[in-house]
Amino acid sequence: MRISSLRDGAIVNANVHTMDPARPVAEAVAWRDGRITLVGTSAEVLASRPAGPLVDAHGGTVTPGLIDSHTHPIWGAELARGVDLGGLTSFRAVSAALRAEADATVRKGEHWVFAWNLDYAALEGRPIRGVDFADAVHAMPAVVMFHDLHTCVATDAALAHAGIDGSETFADESVVVVDADGRPTGELREPSAYNLLLRACPQVTRSQLRDHTTRVLRDFARTGLTGGVVMDGSLDTLDLLAEIETTEDLPVRLDVALWHEPGRGDDGVEEFVARRTDRGRRWRTGIIKLFLDGVVETGTAWLYEPDTCGHSHRSYWTDRERFADVVSRYAAAGFQIATHAIGDRAVGEVVETYRKVGVLAANGAPHRIEHIETLTDADLSRMGRLGATASMQPLQMQWRRHDRSDKWSSRLGPERASRAYRTRDMLDLGIPLALGSDWPVAPFDPRVGMAWARLRRPPGLGGAVFEPHQVLRPAEALHAYTTAAAKALGDTSRGRVAEGMAADLTCFGGDPLRVPADELPELPVLATIVDGGYSFGEERP
Incomplete structure (x- = not known):
């Protein structure tokens, strides 16, 4: 062809x-x-x-055309730097990869080591500490990002360069983790904490960012993607896309969600509102992204009951009334709202907030809940009555283990883990379901995403299935990457092959x-x- x-x-x-x-x-x-x-x-x-x-x-x-409903093609330029540690399951293998990257860094005359996509399981039970990576990187400043983009670990040299001493506080639940003596361990939980480090390390240049973005989007197109929803947008993101379109077309269409962080004040709200209708030939905004919790693996999710380690019992927003007010203001201004909610309590809180402000955005699309990794029966029913879109990524089950030894399963415990990624239950209740990857957290290839939705296990490898009663049929998986993905954006021009589309x-x-x-x-x-x-x-x- x-x-x-x-x-x-x-x-x-x-x-x-x-x-x-x-x-x-x-x-x-x-x-x-x-x-x-x-x-x-x-x-x-x-x-x-x-x-x-x-x-x-x-x-x-x-x-x-296939649409990835949750991705980070631009943020990935900053976070997916250096050696890719994906697929390495032992600390020895990770150390060898970091040592090779450090050697290459020295040969290039550079001084910082970067790595990404680290699996928590590769630590083999070790706590997250920068000192454990120091020998492998020759005691140089090093930044190692975990696969979920919610936690990174830094060496002492990197912390010292950034001036991070453990006394830092944040407007959200981000944390610079310290030991019993108050000294930072190197573990930086959630973006507000690790952004202190990223701002102090060598920066990606504008030219590198532009080249990275177009390269990634071309790779998207090679897998059949015609669109993606960018879930980490800023005003600089909009400017970058406009800049790219002065010389070339974007390889795929992008719907950009502007990321409102808890520390953003009323002036910041108005600044985003003023840009709500910004668009180019193949990109547009009109969506607001918020985080209501973090991740299960490090105890920053928000659950109805604490996890098995006694954590994951707080909202990412320390001021919950402010969260509800921000959602209300953006919804009144015409934005569609997309809220990151992984834990069951976070999902329940989002459902209630959307119920109060009204579930439909100005363009007729329902507001969205992103991820929904564990969900109670009661909140599943409430979602069904509400009609909010579930934007999910079943391929993120790739880090689970059937013996429940992985951090996600062990922290949730068997009951909550059994309520994972309830895609079949949602469709049976008529809940709109759109699928995506969360790249660079997981592969962006939609063929892999659809395979995971249909199998709920690694494709091509066989083995036991996670919650087999939640598998999707082939047409349902395709629908979630096409028609449902377009409807989730309120886009009536995509998602079907029909005259006028x-x-x-x-x-x-x-x-x-x-x-x-x-x-x-x-x-x-x-x-x-x-x-x-x-x-x-x-x-x-």
């Missing part, structure tokens, strides 16, 4: 899953100036004499609804079409 870079074109001899109830399947699709003009048989499309190149799919499958399409070498889930990550993506032109395809250099 070969796709033209023009905004006009047609595909024939295809297996088109339209996700349109009025015509669920078709053979061909044509578009002009970035909009679909005809969906039907190959003969019908050929008879219409479509503008632009005509492509023979030779039986390939076309779906609406945006020509955002993903073209596969086989049928994602028929290929076994274990083989789905290897299903070839032949082309990715955004706004009628290709972002990835055989003709692209």
Whole structure:
């Protein structure tokens, strides 16, 4: 299959899953100036004499363009630096990787070591301490980010350079962890704490940030993604995207959620409100992102009852009334609200807050709850009555262990862990469900995401299934990455292959609804079409 870079074109001899109830399947699709003009048989499309190149799919499958409903393509430039520790499960292997990175850093004449994607399990029961990494990095300043982006560990040299001494306090529940003598251990929990360090270390230049962003977005397109929801936006993010579009089109569409942190005051609210309608050719804002808790693994989630270590019993917002006020003000200004809520108490609190302000944003989309890793039956029912969107990432179960030895399971205990990622329960109650990756926390490839939603275990490896009664059917997983993802944004122009819709399409070498889930990550993506032109395809250099 070969796709033209023009905004006009047609595909024939295809297996088109339209996700349109009025015509669920078709053979061909044509578009002009970035909009679909005809969906039907190959003969019908050929008879219409479509503008632009005509492509023979030779039986390939076309779906609406895939959308990652939760991702961090720009923040990743700052946090996903240095050596990728993903997949390393022993402290020895991590130390060897850090030593190799430190050696390379010295050869380049640089002085800081960076690493990311560290699995808590790789510490093999050790506490999180910078001193344990010092020998591997030759006592240089080092920043090691854990896979969840909620915790990092720094060496003493890095802490000293940043002036972090353990006396720091924050407007949220971020913590510089100290030992019994009040000295920082190197563990920095949550962004407000580790941002002190990141601001003091060598910075990513504007040119590097721009290059990183476009490179990552091109990689998105190679996996079939035509859009993503950026969950860490700032005003600088909007300026960066506008800057990129002065010279090139973004490879995918981006909906940018502006991140309101607890320390942001009323002037900051008004500053965001003034930019609510900012947009470019392939990006826009209009969403506010908030955190109501942290993560289970380090005890910063918010649970109805403390975790097995006695933690995870507080909101990330120390002033809960302020959280509710901020949500109300942004909702009144027309924003859609997306709230990070991992623990069951956090989810329940968000449900109640949305109930009070009204669940629908100005664009008609429901407000969103991000992650929802554990959920009570009572709050599941309340979500069903409310109608808020559940934005979830089942592939983050990859760090769980069936013997419950992982930090997530052991801290929650068996009862709460058994209520994990209740995707089937949500669909059965009619709760809107959109899926995503949370990259760089987990792989952004939507084929991997759909496979995890269908299998609830690592694809291709077999083994036991986590909560088998929560698996999704193939069409449901595809729906959550297409139609539901678009509806979650209030976007009526995407998510279906139908006349008048945006020509955002993903073209596969086989049928994602028929290929076994274990083989789905290897299903070839032949082309990715955004706004009628290709972002990835055989003709692209």
